[in-house]
Amino acid sequence: MSVLAAIAVLAVLILVHELGHFVAARSQGILVNRFSLGFGPVLLKYQGSQTEYAVRAFPLGGFVGFPDDDPDSDVPPNDPNLLRNRPVLDRAIVISAGVIANLIFAYLVLALQLGIVGIPKELTYQAGVVVQPVNQESVAYQAGIREGDIILAVNGQELPASDKSTPLLTKEIQT
Template structure:
């Protein structure tokens, strides 16, 4: 059930994104003749007065179709309600509306979570640093560290209760590239000694491929009023957006060290399923984080993404005319092939890393 919950969250986020495009178009009187959740063969179809609504086999995305380039459309090519015949601002609103919808949805989800769970009041620390998601290809995983482990000491230095322990361990890892660290790990009721040697990243810092956090539990209180909920949600939303942008910035500036941390659909569902199994309220945080990531990814000026189409509009605005249609189609098709190829690569890679698949291979 937790896996289905995670998949449902991804489907909802895709639906929200495409609804943003669709509503922005229809509210301006722009024709939209197709609305699809997913790609590939059609599973369900409903023909409305102006739009064909479909659910397709592969829920890895979706699209809103416009009759501008539909050879079967009987709409005159000079109709002012075709998307291509609208002013640049109208088209920019339609193209960017999916990103805006994902951001608004993320903020509302955070507010909903605060309304259900409460406002964080304090954090009760316990000794040690807890290990969050571990990259299965990382140095840490190969050394035996697993998600949920509590690191109690590093090189004989105890990691006491408090957020300073997380900073201390992070510093020890970053300042000891290619040098062995002696760790003491607590896994359930067992304490395990482990040796870990960070690899050296491009910027010279040690890297092991784990996410660390303070060991403890947050204490919540009931919100005083709705204003407090929306204010705290706004602060958390800002932190998540800034953190996401910084993460993509690190991917661009330090690709070699961070590329292995990129997750595809399988790992995203896996993380979401675990959060749903641990605490249903955590699934709301997962939805907000993924929704913000979808928004940031789509606004990047890359072919086949919303940001790529906005880049074409910017060129049109600067030079007074659009790029030739063949150039735009070639760029967008190339970008789409590359994105689909990357998606398939990540799916295959992550599928082969699933426990039951590896057990299957071992049995052959």
């Protein structure tokens, strides 16, 4: 089952990436004649008004096809809506849109997870320092300090809820 889950996650990432290229091209009026998820033989195909949409046998990639690269295309080579006939900035937007779509998708997934699940307790700081396992022959153990105890202050100085608490306690113990 984990192999299928990995393939599904990969397919979603590829779909988002290729949709980035596709949406960037179409929003600028650039002609797109193919949108495919996967490689190899076609499993499912739908012919839209301008674009052929396909799902292929091997979901390890995908592509957005432009008439520029299609020798069977009936679009004249000097058509201003071909990718190669567009200004460099338009082409750069289409080329980079896949990566940008993946970054936006990752941000949205992270925000959604934090909104639903929250921040794991392990990633939040609490006041004090949690004691790690203590050797039964140590002075700390004989003084009554046990694993899981929380030291809130040392020498009258509170240990704040931050990553500086442990080094502060260590320094105090050493002196």
